[in-house]
Amino acid sequence: MADQNTSNTQPPEHKPESKMKHIVSFGAMILLTVAAFVLVLRDVVPVVWVLPLMLGFAVIQVLLQLFTFMHLDQKGSFYYILFIAFGVMVAVISVTGLVFMP
Template identity: 40%
Template sequence: MQKPVVEQQSIRNERESEGRYLLSFVWMLLFTGISFALVGMKLLPNLIIPVILLLASLQVLMQLFTFMHLDFKWYLTATVFMGSGCIVAATAIIAMLFWV
């Protein structure tokens, strides 16, 4: 007996989301490994901080969109508040860099 179409779509969506979580997790592990390798091997001494900050920001974005589901259409309010919080945080960080 064949399963209903709705149940088949549900199973397919679960597999796609599991694969998406796994792929995102692997990318985050890769970003962390690259950061540790750059620091441990002292590669790119002049660019180490910008590269690590770039990898960290990519990792944060991946976590927000993968695990906090900010890519869903009905989470627009949460996305706007998270984005504005990131802008305020970046402004504060830049101000602190110029203050010192």
């Protein structure tokens, strides 16, 4: 009877594919970070392409973190995504205004 009570208080087990998803995403983020360092330390690509590639790597890492570790791909996260999108929009407008300010 004691076993029955303890099974109700234990948290549910995570699915194995969820753990694998976290490991694969973390590995991808590490590889993107290493790739960014290699781009800067060695002349792998022309200098003109370094900044756009690094920004692309950063965007991919942000999306991986949002959807893997912050669980924005789960049901009921619409408002979180909406608020993040609004914040990004405000940031882009602010930076654009600062860049083109006389």
